[in-house]
Amino acid sequence: MALDAKSTDFLSRHGRAYLYVLAADGTARGWPMIARYHDGVLVMTTYRKAPKAAHLAQAQRATVIVTSDEGASPFHYAVAEGLLTLRDITPDMADDVTERIHGKVNSNTPGGAEMSGLFRERLLEGKRALIEVRVETAPLHTLEEA
Amino acid sequence: MSRPKPTVAMSDAEIAAFLSTCAAPAAVCVPDGKGGLVARMARYRLDGAPAQGVSLALSGAAADLPAGDGACVLVDTYPSYDGIRGTMLRGKLRVKSGEARLDASRVSGFDFAKRAK
Numbered sequence: 001m002a003l004d005a006k007s008t009d010f011l012s013r014h015g016r017a018y019l020y021v022l023a024a025d026g027t028a029r030g031w032p033m034i035a036r037y038h039d040g041v042l043v044m045t046t047y048r049k050a051p052k053a054a055h056l057a058q059a060q061r062a063t064v065i066v067t068s069d070e071g072a073s074p075f076h077y078a079v080a081e082g083l084l085t086l087r088d089i090t091p092d093m094a095d096d097v098t099e100r101i102h103g104k105v106n107s108n109t110p111g112g113a114e115m116s117g118l119f120r121e122r123l124l125e126g127k128r129a130l131i132e133v134r135v136e137t138a139p140l141h142t143l144e145e146a
Numbered sequence: 147m148s149r150p151k152p153t154v155a156m157s158d159a160e161i162a163a164f165l166s167t168c169a170a171p172a173a174v175c176v177p178d179g180k181g182g183l184v185a186r187m188a189r190y191r192l193d194g195a196p197a198q199g200v201s202l203a204l205s206g207a208a209a210d211l212p213a214g215d216g217a218c219v220l221v222d223t224y225p226s227y228d229g230i231r232g233t234m235l236r237g238k239l240r241v242k243s244g245e246a247r248l249d250a251s252r253v254s255g256f257d258f259a260k261r262a263k
């Protein structure tokens with residue numbers, strides 16, 4: 001399903017997110033995350049042993065709120081929904097996942113290479129899992145002023 | 147012998163202080179009863195102790211949040227990695243004329259600044 005250009009643009013430019021799934025007991029479970037939108041997919045990572053991993057492993061779909069930067073006014077957000085997958089990050093995936101999360105780092109990005117390198121090192125420890133939500137819909141909303 | 151990992155969990159008093167001062171809106175998610183979820187951002191108000199829940203303004207897109215059990219409300223701030231703080235409240239969402247009330251059955255909080263202590 002094609003997303004409209006406004007939603008795609010918003011998801012591409014913002015990373016603060018709240019990941020929600022429907023748990024096996026029928027309740028909503030959610031966690032604040034940093035998400036990157038890449039080729040139609042919201043990409044996130046977590047520790048495999050994190051409590052959220054068990055909930056994510058049993059869920060087949062996810063709802064992700066992606067918001068404007070903290071304190072932005074007006075404050076916009078997109079509610080993305082789609083198929084969820086969770087898989088271990090193996091060493092051979094480290095470069096690809098790093099690029100999807102941090103983008104192609106160039107010499108003009110202050111601290112970019114260092115941050116990207118630290119992230120890649122963490123992935124190589126073999127303790128992290130990749131969360132992917134293939135976005136089907138992502139309507140944009142604006143939070144009304146208080 | 148390894149040292150125990152520092153906990154990032156907030157105390158009840160710390161959660162109350164955080165929710166009283168955090169200007170960020172809340173992320174609210176409720177099961178729709180049909181196997182899906184409805185998620186919106188909403189302004190919140192802390193009327194008493196966090197264990198009693200929060201009130202949510204259901205204006206704009208949040209007006210279609212349904213009442214229901216199993217709701218999850220998140221409030222967090224991310225000024226820097228070590229400055230990450232947040233709370234999670236779960237419980238029953240009651241909806242009445244433009245406002246909702248989350249009756250919390252479970253409240254927790256985290257403060258990444260505690261990682262280094």
